[in-house]
Amino acid sequence: MTPQPSPPRCLVITGASKGIGLATATRFAAAGYQVINLSRTDTSVPGAVQMTVDLSNPSSIESISKPLLAAVEGFPVITLVHNAALQTMGSIKEAESEQLRAMFEVNVVAPVTLNQMLLPTMQPGSSVIYIGSTMSHRATRNLTGYIATKHATLGLMRSTCQDLAGTGVHTCCICPGFTETEMLRSFGGDVLKHLASLTTQQRIASTSEIANLVHFAAENPVVNGAALNADLGFIEP
Ligand SMILES: NC(=O)c1ccc[n+]([C@@H]2O[C@H](COP(=O)([O-])OP(=O)(O)OC[C@H]3O[C@@H](n4cnc5c(N)ncnc54)[C@H](OP(=O)(O)O)[C@@H]3O)[C@@H](O)[C@H]2O)c1
Numbered sequence: 171m172t173p174q175p176s177p178p179r180c181l182v183i184t185g186a187s188k189g190i191g192l193a194t195a196t197r198f199a200a201a202g203y204q205v206i207n208l209s210r211t212d213t214s215v216p217g218a219v220q221m222t223v224d225l226s227n228p229s230s231i232e233s234i235s236k237p238l239l240a241a242v243e244g245f246p247v248i249t250l251v252h253n254a255a256l257q258t259m260g261s262i263k264e265a266e267s268e269q270l271r272a273m274f275e276v277n278v279v280a281p282v283t284l285n286q287m288l289l290p291t292m293q294p295g296s297s298v299i300y301i302g303s304t305m306s307h308r309a310t311r312n313l314t315g316y317i318a319t320k321h322a323t324l325g326l327m328r329s330t331c332q333d334l335a336g337t338g339v340h341t342c343c344i345c346p347g348f349t350e351t352e353m354l355r356s357f358g359g360d361v362l363k364h365l366a367s368l369t370t371q372q373r374i375a376s377t378s379e380i381a382n383l384v385h386f387a388a389e390n391p392v393v394n395g396a397a398l399n400a401d402l403g404f405i406e407p
Contacts, residue, residue, distance in 0.1 A: 187212060192215070208284075306321055
């Protein structure tokens with residue numbers, strides 16, 4: 171029997187202008203997906219469609235609704251990756267409500283809005299992949315708002331799994347540990363060395379390792395409703 175050609179696939183991703191998002195978009199592009207990136211600055215992935223949007227602003231998201239739906243037309247299989255996130259420092263004693271609201275807007279509300287925009291067009295084989303964090307399961311000091319939103323990300327993924335039962339659309343939450351992005355590198359070599367020493371593999375993950383896992387999750391619907399830790403194994407205190 172002649173193998174059936176696979177349907178055209180596209181990746182809709184937030185925050186592919188840098189870091190884990192850029193590596194993920196690059197991985198999917200190499201696998202033949204049309205990449206559609208949503209962020210404030212452009213992605214460098216060749217052939218990607220750029221939708222310039224500020225995810226902290228609901229009217230900015232609304233303004234891309236039409237072009238986004240036009241861009242996914244003809245792609246029955248869509249992988250939607252909620253990657254962009256805002257991280258502001260602050261302990262429970264000093265976290266400011268404005269900063270908390272901004273983090274919830276980008277990290278929690280925007281993914282729900284984008285789900286509602288795209289799910290009606292997503293056919294079986296599609297997926298919704300959330301990028302959480304080890305901070306979806308645990309906590310550290312001085313990151314109250316970010317940790318609250320990353321716990322919420324896991325809850326969103328679990329409710330997505332339940333609400334999409336029977337649709338053929340699967341979901342999961344990838345939870346990276348320390349990953350070598352510009353932001354992490356900006357802390358300098360000593361900090362990187364210290365962070366590496368906290369993992370059982372004595373190193374920091376690369377963005378392409380996380381990207382490979384996102385791609386695997388998108389293509390393997392058996393991974394549904396799962397939180398996948400990608401943290402190289404933390405050394406227990
Ligand atoms: N790096 C790590 O060690 C690590 C560890 C655990 C989890 N994570 C998670 O991994 C994901 C990616 O992190 P990263 O380290 O790669 O981050 P990053 O390098 O700081 O990139 C963040 C991306 O989000 C986009 N973004 C931020 N605010 C936005 C807004 N208001 N509107 C539109 N786009 C916005 C940025 O695009 P523009 O600036 O162009 O808008 C950028 O592309 C996040 O969910 C993060 O929580 C990262």
